[in-house]
Amino acid sequence: MKHINIPVFIPHLGCPNQCIFCNQRHISGTVKFEESSVRKTIDDILSTVGSDVSCEIAFFGGSFTGIDRDLMLRLLDLAQGYVNKGLVCGIRMSTRPDYISEEIIEILKRYSISYVELGIQSMNDDVLRYLKRGHTSSDTVRAARLLKKNGFNFVGQMMIGLPTATKEDELYCAKEICRLGAGACRIYPTLVFSQTELEELTLNGEYKPLSLDEAVERCAAVLKVFNENGVDCIRIGLCDSENLHSDDTYVAGPNSPSVGEMVKSRMIYDDLCEAIEIQSGLTAELTGKVLHIECPKGLLSQVIGHKRSNICKLKNKFGFKSIMTIENPTLENKTIKFEIKEENSCV
Numbered sequence: 549m550k551h552i553n554i555p556v557f558i559p560h561l562g563c564p565n566q567c568i569f570c571n572q573r574h575i576s577g578t579v580k581f582e583e584s585s586v587r588k589t590i591d592d593i594l595s596t597v598g599s600d601v602s603c604e605i606a607f608f609g610g611s612f613t614g615i616d617r618d619l620m621l622r623l624l625d626l627a628q629g630y631v632n633k634g635l636v637c638g639i640r641m642s643t644r645p646d647y648i649s650e651e652i653i654e655i656l657k658r659y660s661i662s663y664v665e666l667g668i669q670s671m672n673d674d675v676l677r678y679l680k681r682g683h684t685s686s687d688t689v690r691a692a693r694l695l696k697k698n699g700f701n702f703v704g705q706m707m708i709g710l711p712t713a714t715k716e717d718e719l720y721c722a723k724e725i726c727r728l729g730a731g732a733c734r735i736y737p738t739l740v741f742s743q744t745e746l747e748e749l750t751l752n753g754e755y756k757p758l759s760l761d762e763a764v765e766r767c768a769a770v771l772k773v774f775n776e777n778g779v780d781c782i783r784i785g786l787c788d789s790e791n792l793h794s795d796d797t798y799v800a801g802p803n804s805p806s807v808g809e810m811v812k813s814r815m816i817y818d819d820l821c822e823a824i825e826i827q828s829g830l831t832a833e834l835t836g837k838v839l840h841i842e843c844p845k846g847l848l849s850q851v852i853g854h855k856r857s858n859i860c861k862l863k864n865k866f867g868f869k870s871i872m873t874i875e876n877p878t879l880e881n882k883t884i885k886f887e888i889k890e891e892n893s894c895v
């Protein structure tokens with residue numbers, strides 16, 4: 549069964565912070581939040597989905613458990629009404645780790661919450677301080693433990709290429725999200741939006757955003773950690789919206805609607821390189837040989853890569869004369885097989 553979130557964006561409500569990278573009004577594409585329009589938003593989306601789609605109502609864009617308490621309860625009551633009628637299967641929300649408390653947990657227990665999405669961003673306290681996040685890594689540990697102890701699933705959201713953060717910080721953050729028991733994760737390369745402190749830092753040269761290539765490489769490294777730990781990655785990069793293409797809102801950073809595909813493709817490239825090096829013992833002469841790759845159905849475009857990037861890089865790195873790729877429906881899940889053949893042994 550397919551799954552969709554019905555997003556209800558709540559920009560900045562309840563958030564007294566101003567993280568240096570954040571302008572939620574731009575990210576969510578909603579300047580004003582109108583409670584009266586929430587039901588219509590949900591009904592409009594529900595009217596377009598078929599019975600083969602499971603839906604969740606998702607309160608995104610702000611710190612849901614920190615908004616005005618009465619408003620939060622009204623929104624939860626409204627969403628629960630849809631659950632009770634069998635129209636949606638659950639409710640999810642994004643919030644900050646320091647907005648999860650025993651009291652909030654007791655409230656959430658009264659509703660059909662499928663996931664709480666925690667904006668973790670980094671597990672390095674120096675980075676969090678620089679970002680002016682207003683919480684520490686120990687808040688994240690406490691929130692994750694509280695959620696798990698009370699039977700809630702959580703999604704760990706983290707960012708790549710934050711100012712002062714290193715690749716090692718990002719790998720550590722991914723490992724911590726796994727260790728804390730996240731059911732899924734989201735990975736966001738840092739983008740620079742207008743009217744943020746990060747914009748000033750970028751314009752005066754104190755912050756240099758990652759290039760798209762760098763972001764793809766670093767996202768692939770953390771995605772590998774999540775995959776190895778069985779934590780499902782449900783999103784890489786912000787959802788495409790006109791704000792990501794407008795000069796009024798987007799300033800700089802690795803912004804591409806295909807970043808997720810590029811990352812998965814990069815990971816396949818990294819894995820193939822490693823496997824080829826192991827199999828060939830690093831010393832074997834591969835120049836002029838033919839690489840034959842088989843992948844499960846649906847994975848061919850990721851194997852080949854954006855603009856055939858993986859094919860070109862593999863040829864350049866190992867000197868293969870040609871590379872053949874083919875889908876093999878008998879292969880399971882993400883299994884990729886390869887064989888190195890003499891030039892004239894291939895048809």
Ligand code: SF4
Pocket residue numbers: 560563564565566567570571572609610611644667681
């Ligand atoms: S806590 Fe979230 S909503 Fe608030 S400023 Fe930071 S990123 Fe934006």
